[in-house]
Amino acid sequence: MILNELVKLFEGNKEVIRHTGWVITDPKSYEWWDGFDSADKIVISAFLVQLTKWESVKRVIGTLEEHGLAKVDSIAELDLPTLESYFRPINFYRTKARRVLNFAKFVKEMGGLNKVLLLERRPLLLTQEGVGEETADSILLFAGHQPVFPNTEYSRRVLGRVTGQEMKKRDLPNFVYHNVQQDLYLYKILHAGLGAVGKAFCLLTKPKCDRCFLKQVCEYNYR
């Protein structure tokens, strides 16, 4: 089955995948998310990365950590202007500061991240400003270790080309759910690997198939 073949290829190309920000490691580690060591950092960065370079996000997370603020419950105690000052290197920093602060207060009211990052809380997560389906499912999977597969443009494009099937937005999670067992490690490595290939090789207009490590199993490459 193609997804199992992809998992093997991703495992054999960990270093290439690492260069795009993903770490293939234990299923219950936070380090998948570019080596981060906490659910809090994953959640905060998931808000910040929208329309922003990842390097800027990492710098801001580092600054928050230096000030003892890389935790959602610490952020909930800040006022908005203070949080804005930390987020200044980020695009749309005022909007994102408001969203992160509101989310931090919501998490505090709910009793902590471990009470929020649960699959049954997904509908509630989606009511929060700045939390769309992709963000919700990404933080549920990587910060909450919940078995859900995020529906991303990279994954749809790469899987669509590899399988030679049009992969519509509504098709992707079901394709994964029907073709691999429910398993945190498999969902994480597939998301990370597809994202890495989408970012490094499988570009929208001119995919770099000659350099891509999926070329031997990819229908698009044999057209």
Ligand code: SF4
């Ligand atoms: S071989 Fe080409 S089309 Fe296939 S996944 Fe790689 S870059 Fe994309």
